[in-house]
Amino acid sequence: MTAFLLTNIGELTTNVAVGGDPCGTLHDAAILVEDGRVEWTGPADRAPDGGAAADVVDAGGRAVIPGFVDSHTHLVFGGDRAEEFAARMAGEQYAAGGIRTTVAATRAATDDELRTRLGAFVAEARAQGTTTLEIKTGYGLDVETETRLARLAAQVTEEVTFLGAHVVPLEFADRADDYVDLVSGGMLAAVGPHARWIDAFCEAGAFSLAQSRRVLEAGRAAGLGIRVHGNQLGYGEGVALAVALGAAAVDHCTYLSDDDVAALAGSGTVATLLPGVEFSTRQPYPDARRLLDAGVTVALASDCNPGSSFTSSMPLMIALAVREMRMTPAEALWAATAGGARALRRDDVGAIAPGARADLVLLDAPTPVHLAYRPGVPLVRRVWKDGVEI
Ligand code: NIG
Ligand code: FE
Numbered sequence: 482m483t484a485f486l487l488t489n490i491g492e493l494t495t496n497v498a499v500g501g502d503p504c505g506t507l508h509d510a511a512i513l514v515e516d517g518r519v520e521w522t523g524p525a526d527r528a529p530d531g532g533a534a535a536d537v538v539d540a541g542g543r544a545v546i547p548g549f550v551d552s553h554t555h556l557v558f559g560g561d562r563a564e565e566f567a568a569r570m571a572g573e574q575y576a577a578g579g580i581r582t583t584v585a586a587t588r589a590a591t592d593d594e595l596r597t598r599l600g601a602f603v604a605e606a607r608a609q610g611t612t613t614l615e616i617k618t619g620y621g622l623d624v625e626t627e628t629r630l631a632r633l634a635a636q637v638t639e640e641v642t643f644l645g646a647h648v649v650p651l652e653f654a655d656r657a658d659d660y661v662d663l664v665s666g667g668m669l670a671a672v673g674p675h676a677r678w679i680d681a682f683c684e685a686g687a688f689s690l691a692q693s694r695r696v697l698e699a700g701r702a703a704g705l706g707i708r709v710h711g712n713q714l715g716y717g718e719g720v721a722l723a724v725a726l727g728a729a730a731v732d733h734c735t736y737l738s739d740d741d742v743a744a745l746a747g748s749g750t751v752a753t754l755l756p757g758v759e760f761s762t763r764q765p766y767p768d769a770r771r772l773l774d775a776g777v778t779v780a781l782a783s784d785c786n787p788g789s790s791f792t793s794s795m796p797l798m799i800a801l802a803v804r805e806m807r808m809t810p811a812e813a814l815w816a817a818t819a820g821g822a823r824a825l826r827r828d829d830v831g832a833i834a835p836g837a838r839a840d841l842v843l844l845d846a847p848t849p850v851h852l853a854y855r856p857g858v859p860l861v862r863r864v865w866k867d868g869v870e871i
Contacts, residue, residue: 483516483517483868484513484514484515484516484535485514485536485537485868486512486513486528486530486535487511487512487514487538487540487545487841487843488511488525488537488538488540489525489539489542490507490511490525490543490544490545491508491509491540491542491543491847491848492507492508492510492544492847492849493506493510493512493522493545493833494506494544494546494814494833494849495507495522495833496815496818496819496831496833496834497522497832497833503815503819504811504814504815505832507524510522510523510525510545511523511524511525511528512833512841513535514839514865516868517838517839517868518835518837518838518839519835519836519837519839520835522833522834540843542847543843543845543846543862544843544844544846544847544848544851545833545841546610546814546818546842547612547818547830547832547833547841547842548612548613548818548830548841548842548865548866549611549795549842550612550780550819550820550821550822550824550825550827550830551606551611551613551614551615551782551783551785551793551795551817551821552613552615552730552753552782552821552824553615553617553732553753553755553783553824554606554614554616554782554784554785555616555617555619555620555644555784555785555786555787556599556614556616556786556793557587557595557599557618557620557633557634558583558586558595558598558620559586559587559588559594559595560582560586560587560590560787561787561791562582562583562788562791565579565788569761569762570763575714575762575764575788575789576686576714577682577685577714578648578686579788580619580620580647580788581650582788583620583786583787584620584622584648584650587620587621587626587630588621588623588626592633595629595630596633596636599616599633599637602785602793603637606783606785606793607864607866607871608864609861610842610864611793612838612840612842612864612865612866613638613640613822613825613830613831613840614637615638615640615641615642615678615782616634616637616638616641616642617634617641617643617644617647618630618631618634618641618644618672619644619645619647619682621645622647622648622650624663624667627643627645627668627671627672628671631643631672631676632675634675635675635676639677640677641675641676642676642677642678642680643669643672643673643675643676643678643679643680643700644680644710645663645664645669646681646682646687646688646692646693646696647682647687648682648686649687657692658692661688661692661695661696664699665695665696665698665699665700666699669699669700669703670703673700673704677706678700678705678706678707678708678729679696679697679699679700679701679706679707679708680707680708680709680710681693681697681709681710682710683710683722684711684712684714684715684717685715685717686714687710690718690722693719693722694726697709701726706728706729706826707723707727707728708723708728708730708824709726709728709730709732711723711731711732711733712731712733712734712735712736712737712741713733713735713736714736714764715736716736719731719733720734720737720744720745721740721741721744723750724744724748724750727748727750729751729825729826730750730751730752730753730780731745731753732755732782732784733753733755733758733767734753734754734767734772735765735767737768737771737772742777745772745777746775746777751778751779751780751823752777752778752780753779753782753820753821753824754767754769754772754779754781754782754802754806755781755782755783755784755790755798756801756805756806757783757785757789757790757792757794757797757798758790759801759805760801761789761790761791761792762789766801767806768806768807769802769807769808769812770806770807770808773808779808779812779816779820780816780817780820780821781798781799781802781813781816781820782795782817782821782824783797795817796856796860796861797856797857798813799813799814799853800856800857802816803853804853804856810850810852810853811849813853814852819831838866838867839867839868840865840866840867841864842861842865843864844860845861
């Protein structure tokens with residue numbers, strides 16, 4: 482048995498709700514970790530000793546939070562789109578079609594190249610406190626490359642999403658329905674065994690409501706859970722589709738009608754907001770306050786991808802959500818941890834509770850408010866995943 486006691490924590494965010502505090506904040510606290518799981522949390526002066534073998538780690542009065550759960554990334558790809566970003570900052574508009582540039586670079590890359598790159602992105606995310614990562618395919622868009630991407634992603638996470646319905650590839654131009662047949666047929670059969678989830682980009686310039694529904698229903702019949710990209714570039718039917726299908730999450734939610742908000746509020750579908758996208762595409766931010774006030778469960782994720790949000794930084798998402806989306810620091814922290822766990826339908830991550838995975842982040846700050854208060858400053862001091870320091 483390996484055990485350690487993390488003690489002298491100035492402020493501990495457990496996400497185990499107490500009274501009116503969904504973050505379950507404890508002061509002068511300690512955590513006992515045994516065999517990769519949280520064994521106990523509570524006041525430091527009442528901590529069990531964990532047996533003679535337990536090491537003691539002194540937090541020095543700093544804050545400890547659950548590891549971030551980044552429930553939306555696209556981390557397996559070749560090339561980058563720095564020129565497209567520069568053009569956009571000079572006034573060009575973002576469009577879904579840019580995805581095809583990355584598809585060409587990804588198809589041309591070897592497995593070793595993609596694996597090395599992916600490993601570097603995962604290390605970058607971990608160093609910033611992300612301990613659970615969802616990763617999508619979607620830059621292959623042929624059976625062989627989508628399968629390669631899913632296999633590579635499965636080497637670094639259990640949360641792999643098949644996104645064959647990301648955009649219609651060039652070789653299927655003017656034959657979108659034939660491509661949808663492929664995605665929901667042979668491509669799903671090849672990629673599905675490596676994935677837990679299926680996703681579709683339901684948006685003008687990508688896939689229609691009917692096409693998205695066909696792909697998602699085929700995925701569900703193959704045993705995959707459903708997630709949706711929707712309402713990113715304009716009002717649309719992505720949210721309604723996600724709720725109707727009982728999706729775990731609908732992601733982006735930048736343009737929402739009152740009906741969309743009401744449908745989300747009465748559903749088990751999480752609204753995942755991706756403010757890195759609005760930052761990097763110079764679009765208006767989604768209104769998190771409107772969703773929270775309606776009772777919708779909100780998650781924050783990075784959407785790390787080479788086109789619309791090339792950052793893996795969850796602290797940046799928190800800062801943007803607080804500054805630009807009317808979330809409080811506590812709401813943003815919850816959304817980036819427990820919210821992400823809800824979006825992935827996981828109860829073993831996103832909280833520091835007995836039995837949960839010991840995914841912990843020690844901040845170089847007295848409280849997690851500093852994540853938004855000190856934007857751009859590297860405040861993540863130490864990270865443990867499954868009780869092992871990274
Ligand atoms: O989540 N919206 C669709 N997919 C990505 C963008 C991918 C790209 O531009 O390469 C997103 O923003
Ligand atoms: Fe995305």
